[in-house]
Amino acid sequence: MAKKAETGVKRSTETARSLFRSKSHASIQHMFDEVAPTYDFLNHLLSLGIDNYWRSTAARKAKEFTAGNPAPAILDVATGTGDLAKAMSAIPGARVSGIDLSSEMLTIAAQKYPDISFREGYAENIEFDDSSFDIVSAGFGARNFEDLLQGLKEFHRVLKPGGHTLIIEPMIPRNPVLKNLYLVYFKNVLPKIASLFSKSSFAYDYLPHSVEEFPQTEEFLTILREAGFSKASYRPMTFETSILYIGQKEG
Numbered sequence: 001m002a003k004k005a006e007t008g009v010k011r012s013t014e015t016a017r018s019l020f021r022s023k024s025h026a027s028i029q030h031m032f033d034e035v036a037p038t039y040d041f042l043n044h045l046l047s048l049g050i051d052n053y054w055r056s057t058a059a060r061k062a063k064e065f066t067a068g069n070p071a072p073a074i075l076d077v078a079t080g081t082g083d084l085a086k087a088m089s090a091i092p093g094a095r096v097s098g099i100d101l102s103s104e105m106l107t108i109a110a111q112k113y114p115d116i117s118f119r120e121g122y123a124e125n126i127e128f129d130d131s132s133f134d135i136v137s138a139g140f141g142a143r144n145f146e147d148l149l150q151g152l153k154e155f156h157r158v159l160k161p162g163g164h165t166l167i168i169e170p171m172i173p174r175n176p177v178l179k180n181l182y183l184v185y186f187k188n189v190l191p192k193i194a195s196l197f198s199k200s201s202f203a204y205d206y207l208p209h210s211v212e213e214f215p216q217t218e219e220f221l222t223i224l225r226e227a228g229f230s231k232a233s234y235r236p237m238t239f240e241t242s243i244l245y246i247g248q249k250e251g
């Protein structure tokens, strides 16, 4: 019996890893369409409510970067249920749009925030003109892009010269003690809690594997620079459990 359970866990781990490595728009869309109804509830529960603090940190930076601009144009990519777009919309005069490939996530976003303009779209092929936005943000989305470099090149293309991208991702703490604690929670506790509520418990097996395999800190900055952001930096948050990347398009 124990052996059977172990085999099951191993299979689920392998499936989660292989989805991350060979992810496509279709597989990601399917997963997020499934998690959409419980996404917000689980997000706040599993992060103990800190996720909103991470989004408001990004929005504060956006406000700082657009100070003096009476009507900053902001695009939130992989907007999901719209919480980062909403945080950005608190910037006075901001005109915020959100795009995502999951129609189920977008339906919830539009119900929650009817004043924000949401539409279906792909990070890798953003349907806006060059130099349209002062800020392009993405919260917990870049990790899921089918083609990360192409997505970041699109962020760069649609930004105005001097504009900024703000990207939040989960982070695996570099301190070995914190890292071990975090991975035990992330791999063993979080998927079990999620499976009690979500239609797609698989999504919460995928989550820790996607974070473990995703480039972080300097490695991610290298990709941001390759995408055109010659000025790029990062700021770890909350004991390095989350990270904010900042890139600026040359002015």
Ligand SMILES: C[S@@+](CC[C@H](N)C(=O)[O-])C[C@H]1O[C@@H](n2cnc3c(N)ncnc32)[C@H](O)[C@@H]1O
Binding pocket: 028, 029, 032, 077, 078, 079, 080, 081, 082, 083, 084, 099, 100, 101, 102, 105, 121, 122, 123, 124, 138, 139, 140, 141, 144, 145, 146
């Ligand atoms: C973890 S959710 C994050 C949602 C939201 N930004 C937040 O802060 O909670 C990731 C979102 O990225 C979207 N996504 C993944 N790949 C995408 C892509 N290539 N283009 C557009 N959206 C994408 C998914 O559909 C999902 O809604």
